Amino acid sequence: MSDIISGSDPSVIESKSNFDSGRITDVKAWLASQLDAAGKDVPDFEYTPRTIAHLHNLSTLSQAKTQAAGIVAADFRQKAAEYRCQAARVREILENVGLAQEGLPSNVVASAQCLANVANLLNTRDTELSSFLVAMGDMSLRKTGVEEKRAKVQKESKILLDYTRKAIARLTYLKRTLAQLEDDVAPCEAQMESWKTNLAIMVSKERQYLQQYSNYKALLNRVGYTPEISHGVLVEMAEHRKELEKKTKPILDTLRSYQDLPPDKALAALAIEDKKMQYAAAEKYLEDVLQSALATSE
16 A cells, blocks of 8 residues: 555646645635625634635635626616616706706606606516506516415415314323323222232242142052043942942841851851851952953043
């Protein structure tokens, strides 16, 4: 990069610096001329490329407008001189024919002055009737255009007024709604606090129920509960148990009746053995029924 900078063309750098110094000179001269005309001194400020460029553009534009204004002013001065010459010639002609302004009645002078003022207002070149008619027609057209614009503006004003009224009504409604919402803030916050408290209680209850569920599940696993043991199976097994109890109850009653037998050892032993066999047969029958019920449920 340093090689590129060092290899730059010195003539280009010199011309650029000359150009910047020329701009600075032009800007200083323009500022001095403008502020001297206003009776003020040039303030001290730093001449940066940005300020120089901005001020140079302003000076260029100001000089161009000043030159254009000078041209227009010279034209107006020339026209004023021509108008003065023409007025002097017309005054001389009027004096020659005996119609000088000093010799005319005051009402004629006033009428002529009024006619001239009207011609100036209508922007006509002369005071002939045709010029007045053309000017009045033009004024009527402009009046019609102004009235149309006025009607259009009034219509737009009515529309804007309607929109404004609707906007005000909407704003009033929104303010009322905002006030109502602000009034509802305190009850809603109290209700939210109650919900938070209830939610904390429900979370605690949930943990408690989950813990109880885990405990019950562990207890069922320990006692050998399986999903196959449903409510229907348990009811069916209870019914079989009742039937077996009904069948074994007479046998138990018979066994209890043997307690009143005479103390004959041989007969008592024989009766006891008989009842034991019957009791064993009943237990085997009960076991078979339970096994068949479990097999059916599986």
